[in-house]
Amino acid sequence: xxxxxxxxxxxxxxxxxxxxxxxxxxxxxxxxxxxxxxxxxxxxxxxxxxxxxxxxxxxxxxxxxxxxxxxxxxxxxxxxxxxxxxxxxxxxxxxxxxxxxxxxxxxxxxxxxxxxxxxxxxxxxxxxxxxxxxxxxxxxxxxxxxxxxxxxxxxxxxxxxxxxxxxxxxxxxxxxxxxxxxxxxxxxxxxxxxxxxxxxxxxxxxxxxxxxxxxxxxxxxxxxxxxxxxxxxxxxxxxxxxxxxxxxxxxxxxxxxxxxxxxxx
Amino acid sequence: xxxxxxxxxxxxxxxxxxxxxxxxxxxxxxxxxxxxxxxxxxxxxxxxxxxxxxxxxxxxxxxxxxxxxxxxxxxxxxxxxxxxxxxxxxxxxxxxxxxxxxxxxxxxxxxxxxxxxxxxxxxxxxxxxxxxxxxxxxxxxxxxxxxxxxxxxxxxxxxxxxxxxxxxxxxxxxxxxxxxxxxxxxxxxxxxxxxxxxxxxxxxxxxxxxxxxxxxxxxxxxxxxxxxxxxxxxxxxxxxxxxxxxxxxxxxxxxxxxx
Ligand SMILES: Nc1ncnc2c1ncn2[C@@H]1O[C@H](COP(=O)(O)OP(=O)(O)OP(=O)(O)O)[C@@H](O)[C@H]1O
Ligand SMILES: [Mg+2]
Numbered sequence: 001x002x003x004x005x006x007x008x009x010x011x012x013x014x015x016x017x018x019x020x021x022x023x024x025x026x027x028x029x030x031x032x033x034x035x036x037x038x039x040x041x042x043x044x045x046x047x048x049x050x051x052x053x054x055x056x057x058x059x060x061x062x063x064x065x066x067x068x069x070x071x072x073x074x075x076x077x078x079x080x081x082x083x084x085x086x087x088x089x090x091x092x093x094x095x096x097x098x099x100x101x102x103x104x105x106x107x108x109x110x111x112x113x114x115x116x117x118x119x120x121x122x123x124x125x126x127x128x129x130x131x132x133x134x135x136x137x138x139x140x141x142x143x144x145x146x147x148x149x150x151x152x153x154x155x156x157x158x159x160x161x162x163x164x165x166x167x168x169x170x171x172x173x174x175x176x177x178x179x180x181x182x183x184x185x186x187x188x189x190x191x192x193x194x195x196x197x198x199x200x201x202x203x204x205x206x207x208x209x210x211x212x213x214x215x216x217x218x219x220x221x222x223x224x225x226x227x228x229x230x231x232x233x234x235x236x237x238x239x240x241x242x243x244x245x246x247x248x249x250x251x252x253x254x255x256x257x258x259x260x261x262x263x264x265x
Numbered sequence: 266x267x268x269x270x271x272x273x274x275x276x277x278x279x280x281x282x283x284x285x286x287x288x289x290x291x292x293x294x295x296x297x298x299x300x301x302x303x304x305x306x307x308x309x310x311x312x313x314x315x316x317x318x319x320x321x322x323x324x325x326x327x328x329x330x331x332x333x334x335x336x337x338x339x340x341x342x343x344x345x346x347x348x349x350x351x352x353x354x355x356x357x358x359x360x361x362x363x364x365x366x367x368x369x370x371x372x373x374x375x376x377x378x379x380x381x382x383x384x385x386x387x388x389x390x391x392x393x394x395x396x397x398x399x400x401x402x403x404x405x406x407x408x409x410x411x412x413x414x415x416x417x418x419x420x421x422x423x424x425x426x427x428x429x430x431x432x433x434x435x436x437x438x439x440x441x442x443x444x445x446x447x448x449x450x451x452x453x454x455x456x457x458x459x460x461x462x463x464x465x466x467x468x469x470x471x472x473x474x475x476x477x478x479x480x481x482x483x484x485x486x487x488x489x490x491x492x493x494x495x496x497x498x499x500x501x502x503x504x505x506x507x508x509x510x511x512x513x514x515x516x517x518x519x520x521x522x523x524x
Contacts, residue, residue: 058420082425089421093439093516105435106426134516154425 003190004032004055004158009064011050012215023215024050028064030209030218032158032190037181039193039201041251042211048194049086051211052160055192056083068158082156084164086194088143090135096146097122097131103154121149124179141168145176152183158190165200177203178229185228198247202240203230210250220250304486309493312486321475326494329460329471333498336395337456343396344403344452345445351404352411352441362408369401373459377466386468394467395459402451410444411437443517450506457499 012023024047032038042048053059055066057073066073068080082103090099100118109117122131125145135143144167151159164180165173181204184191195201201208208222222243226234234240288306295305304312316322351358376397384390414437422436464473472491479487510518 053420056424058424085417085421087417089417091418091421091436091439093442102422102435103425106431136516150425 001034002031003034003036003069004192005065005067006030006051006055007065007067009051009054009061009066010215011047011054011059011061025054025061026213026215026217028211028217030221032192032207034190035188036207037184037191037193037205039195039205039208040211041195041198041201041208041247042216043251044196046211046213047216048211049162051216052083052162052192052194056081056160058083080156081158081160082151082154084147084151084159084161086162086166088135088140088147090143090146090150092135095132095134096127096138096142099135099146100149100153102150107154117153118149121153124152124183125149125176141172144168148176148180155187156189158192159184160192160194162194163196164193166196173200180204181228198244198251199235201247202226202243203235208247210247212250212253219253222246222250300485301483302485304489308486309489312484313490313493316475316487316490322490322494325471325475329464329473329495330498332391332395332464332471333453333456333460336392336399336460337453339392340396340399340403340452340456341449344400344448345407347400348404348407348445348448349411349441352408358408365401365404368397369405373398373462374466377462380463380467388468391460391463391468391470394463395456398459398462399452399455402455403445403448406444406448406451407441410441410448413444414440443514446506446510446514450503450510453502453506454499457495457502461495 007029009025009028010023011025012021014021028051030038040048040051050059054061055068055073057066060074071080073081091102094102097115097118100121101114104114104117119131122128125148127142127145127149130138130142133142135146138146144164148161148164151161161180165176168176177200183189191204193201193204202224205224208224210219210222211217212219224243226237226240226243230240292305292307295303295308300308313322347361351361373394376394380390380393384393418436418440419432422432427435460471461473464471465477469477472495475491476488479485479491
């Protein structure tokens, strides 16, 4: 069953000099099934974060529509989905714990329940002992984990993750990937990851969408026909290696976005 | 720790030395000048003690303090809400901002004649002068705080389900707090200036009355004693504001990289 439907979404930005618009996304269409984990890969600057923000209801599309669980996402709060930001977007005046409780406050949970839930996710992402730290006292990786816990804490039907493991070292990254994957599978959540990392996309997803072009569209869709858990044995199987080279080709065929020259045709 | 402690010790040592030089210089100067014009530290201390024990200084200081705080609170009650509105609504900013700047740019004493004509020498005139000087820094800083709220944080607040007034309460207000505090810090100093201007030139009460009255009697030791109390007030206000900052806004110093 389809959980998330993205239909004919286009988005362009007015340039800061006010002269014309840059089209970033054009006619992006795809669906994500209930309980499915999908990844979006694409070169830097192609519009992945923009697409995720539109899906979260933070930015409105110029045209097209998004539905989550059959309900249209309008440009406002969308409690059915939660987003993990590439740039963390933590509240600097709140401690790690209070940041994680943020979404629960919006849900109107009483303080005792908020604390309990926050503690659970603090343990889960490995931030025990850092509850009272403010974001500026945490490393980038720790901030990223706070952002992750904040999104997981509201137990959304759909979770949107924008490069959620980019600021941690390789070992932490692998263990976090495991943890997050387990949470997602256990709670049967629908998830959309944005990532640059092909291995990560293969490790996590049922399906991988490659976004590319200028303006960007969905170029190709790859089914990841590999069993979970995707341990090292699975990741070096023939199927996985073939998929990996296919993905690499897809990424390479879509050149990195360049800033447009003034006066270019 | 030992490092910072020794630096601290040094800092106070330096200040002690400077004072140890200044006091004798003052004493010598005070003795060599006509006592109507200047007074020695000793005379000031004696005059201070007698004016304090006869109740003049405590009661007048209290009046001045009350005026400063009442004026400050009135200014907060006007400046903070208005600043929030102007930060939120572009139209309000465009409409009000130039007048605030005009008022703030006008030297306060230039308003005294108008205040006299409109209100006469009265408490009303005093508070008029104080608020005129204190509202602008509070208002402007509050407005800047609201306008400086990061768009990404507002979006994040929205993405996690807050909207309307709740979004303000959870994101915009805490984010503007360091700016509002800066406004209050300047504001309490401005309220003291406004109070002194009003007490001296407009409606002689409080320490302003002491200064005017003792000047008329050529009692320069008493005038200096009054000025010392006013100075102390200014320093105490500034230091308390710093303390509040350090206690409640450590996140802002850490986040901005300015310590
Ligand atoms: N608010 C905005 N205003 C103007 N242009 C924007 C805005 N947000 C994004 N863009 C432009 O849209 C394009 C896509 O940006 P986006 O952040 O979605 O890329 P991305 O695929 O997430 O890149 P990366 O992999 O580096 O994170 C970029 O060219 C960027 O300059
Ligand atoms: Mg991005």
